[in-house]
Amino acid sequence: MQLGIYLLVAATALDLSVLAYPSPENPWTRPERLAARNVPERRSGSGLSNCHWDNVIALVELLQPNKSAALPYLNGNGNAPDRYARAAIQFQATDEPYIQDYMVGPLPISSRTTLQPLNYYYNKGVGKQRVYHTDLQAEIKFYAQIGASVADITLDLWNGTFMGLANDSIYLKGFEPLRISHRSAVTWGQFWGFPIGNPDDRAAVLPLGLYVKVDIYGRDPSKWSVHGWFYNGIFYRNTRAFRKAYFSPGFKKLGANVDGPWAQLNREGDPLPMDTVAAPLQVQPEGPRFGVDVKEKYVEWMDFSFYISFNRDTGMRLFDIKFRGERIIYELGLEEALSHYASNDPMQSGVAFLDTLEGFGRVAFELVQGYDCPSHATFLNTSFFTNEETRTHLNSICLFEMDTGHPLQRYASSNAVSVTKSMVFTVRSVSAVGNYDFIFDYEFYLDGSIHVTVRLSGYIQAAYWAHNSDYGFKIHDNLSGSMHDHVINYKLDMDVNGTANSLMKTTVVPTKERYPWSNGDWVNTMKLRKSFVNNERHSKINWSPNSATTYTVVNKDALNKYGEYRGYRISPVTSSTTFLTVQDSASLKKSGGWATHNLYALKQKDTELHSASPYNNLDTGNPVVNFDKYFDGESLDQEDLVLYDRPPQMINARSSMAIVPQNFHLDNPSRATRQQVRVTFGGGKLAQAEKFGSRHATCNFDMNNAAPNLEAYKGDLVVPKYPFLPNNATFVPVLPGS
Ligand SMILES: [Cu+2]
Structure with missing residues (x-):
């Protein structure tokens, strides 16, 4: 070949x-x-x-x-x-x-x-997938022809046309995933306002509420076809029927969502009081307190060490995470991110973005010093493959230590108060996937905990507001906030005291007990019920109400000196406990098996490397990785366990899970830090301030060294969410105004 x-x-x-x-x-x-x-x-x-x-x-x-x-x-x-x-x-x-x-x-x-x-890690048996989106310019041309077929209507409705001409001010596009069935590849497109100026995802808040169903199966665009229209809650079987209705008396015309300052990213509103005064910021007066081997992407901070890896599909991953020299995690990384929408309109109803197809690594943009990360952060480059070559994203991972600003520990007595600072080490990358920017953090804590956090920012993909008050809130003239679930899946391969691991389940249960001292009376109380998740038949797990149940990875043969299992617990940090609400999604078909529960436990296998694949998105009914098939009744007792966890539902666009030591240490490792004080007092005055050898920097710090160097920013490639063109990351569809 x-x-x-x-x-x-x-x-x-x-x-x-x-x-x-x-x-x-x-x-x-x-x-x-x-x-x-x-x-x-x-x-x-x-x-x-x-x-x-x-x-x-x-x-x-x-x-x-x-x-x-x-x-x-x-x-x-x-x-x-x-x-x-x-x-x-x-x-x-x-x-x-x-x-x-x-x-x-x-x-x-x-x-x-x-x-x-x-082939070995694709449980379809072959790492091969049909691609139904290859003739993208032809698709755009096809949509422009549809636009031309209703140009008189769009001109009348919105004073705009989409015909593939320079003066077009609206456009039409279809959405992922395509509904693939025998010799058909169906999607619903919608007309959108085109943002004034540069093309960007602001279009996601400019839907116009006219939808068209198309079948773009095959490579001969002359065979592509229109299969209906939808407007104001009414379905029309073909273009002729829609046109006939439109030009009939009494046809109800709805308003448009029009671009303007409301949709643009500028400072707005009255200036805030004292906001011209320079804001507080942290500095690193004596340099970093961590080590980075830039070439090997190896990091040491306090008791932690780990390696950073990076790939096109899922971006940053961490390997061989050790605490006090002991491996606790072999691999930790993103697997897939889903945004599943719902609405009464046929387009938004079918949208279920599986974002690895875009490539989280491919769109891991250069970070803005002082804004994305503190100015004192250390920045690393990453590389990605596009246009048949490997390119570099400059400064796309940042590492920094900071004081969270709240005490990690505190205790006051009648003559002393002891307070420990909460120093946290963060590794961050940001991937700009279409209308959303994903901010990925791994945070390391002095007590041996790790938090995995995702924050989302950007533009919502809004829906057109028409008869859909059950699917969101009205947020602008003709705009629905459009409900959707974000489900984000991580792989967590824990090796706690070696690879022979078991998943301990501890549930707090209400109970009624009689004790020798209770004089025969029942006492209403609570107790711990301890058990193990022993088999993949029972290892799809949902968080319990009231956080009653915790799950801890242990080695049954590794007890601490008190006879307790040394383990690491997995738990949500944010309080919500939802998973994908839509059941048996017609868009996801067999590709959403990892999104139905909060936590999954599986036996580690080289042949079960990932819970998902970007190729799944290309034909969701025929995935190359079908996560459900991994659950084949294998024992989870003292095996090498892999957990797949999804941080809970986005609340305030933030989601976080924690990996926390449980009976793992006999001491509290965070007590080793010098960043604490014990103030003793008596008789109304300070007796002593014990600082445990910590130092305060006494140098004159030049604040110029804390200012972000924005002149050094190079910028990065623009990658639209749609369409997917693997050989050209800079591909921007030829659209009006661009
Ligand atoms: Cu969202």
Whole structure:
């Protein structure tokens, strides 16, 4: 296979990290560099020269090494795992385009190196998926033809047209995922106002409430068809029926959502009092109190150490997280993020974005110093693959320590008060996925806890307000806030006291007890009920009401000196306990198995690497990874456990889960910090302030050093949510006004 040769050549250029003192080689480092390769021979004999009929290399990046190979190396009794590249080719020189994954390795190229299909972690049996969106410019042209067929109506309704012309002021587009069935690929499109000026996702708040159903199956646009219209709660079977109704007496015309300052990102409102005074900020007077091996992306802060990895689909991942030199987590990373909408309109009703298709790593933008992260943060670059080459996102991960501003510990008595500062270390990246920016944090606490937090910001994808008060609140002239669930799934591979782990369940239950001292009376009280989740048949878990039940990963053979299991507990930080509300979603089909519960426990397997795949989005009824199939009755008793957890429902666009030591330490590790004080007093005055050896910086700090250096900001690529074009991250649909 000709392309295979080019993959071999491309993979040769993977930059192989060498052992860097003092940290061992990071087996999960992404290749930092991949030479651009011109692949002229990739074109098939189709005779067409349009690029959408060319096969393209959609991805070349490091294939995550198997845990079975990496663990012996990490434990010092094995060699570094062989490096393989994961490569994907999108075959477009065919009537039935598809994308397929390959593995190339071991690297560097030697007589042992082979190219073979990458199938082992796709439980469909093959890492291959049909792609129904390949002729994107033709799609836009098709939508423009539809726009032209009702240009008189759109002109009358909104004083605008969409015909693929320079003076168009509205547009029409379909939404993901396509509803795939036998020889049909259906989506509902909607007309939207086009934002004034640069194209951006502000369009998401400019819906116009006219919907059209299309079938874009196949590669011959002349066979694509319109299957109905929807307006003001009424369905019309075809364009003729809609036009006839529109021009009949009494047809009710609704208002538009029009772009304006209300939809734009500017400071607005009256200035706040004293807001011209420089705001408080934290500084790092004597430099960072953590270590980063930039090349190996290895980090040490206080009692923690870990490696950072990065890939196109899910962005930042952490590996080999140790506390006091003891591994507690092998792997922690995002798996998938879903936004499932609901409305009475057919478009919003069907929208269920599975965002890894966009590639969280691909859109992990350069961070703005002093705003995204404190100015004193350390910034790291990441790389991503697009246009058949690897490119760099500058300063796209930040690491910083800060004082949360509230005491971590406090105790007052009649002659003393003791207070400990809460210092937290954060690793952050931001992915700009269409109308939402995802802010991903891993926060490390002095007591050995880790918080995983996602914050969402950006533009909502609003719905047009028409008869849908049951699906959201009216937030502007003709705009519904449009209810939707965000479900975000993480993989958490815990190794607590080794890999032989069990999931302990502790429930607080109300009870009625008779005690020897209660004189025969029943006492209404509560007690702990302890058990284990022993099998994958029972390992789809929902948080219990009133936080009654906790789940803790333990090793039954590792007890502390009091006979308790040393463990780490998984629990939500934010209080809501919801999962995906929609049941048996017609949009998600078999691709939403990870979104139905709060927590899942599975036995670790190299062949069950992820809960989802970006390729699922391309045909949700035929996923390459069907999470439900992982639950096949295997024992979870003293096995290597992997948890899949979703932080609960977005409340104030923030969601967080905690991984907390439970009987793991005999002491409280946070007591080791010097950042505490014990003030003793008596007789109305201070007796002593014990500072435990902590120092306050006494230098004159130049505040210029705390100011963000915005001049250094380079900016980043713009990647629209739609459509998906793997070989061109900068692709922007040709739309009016752009
Ligand atoms: Cu949202």
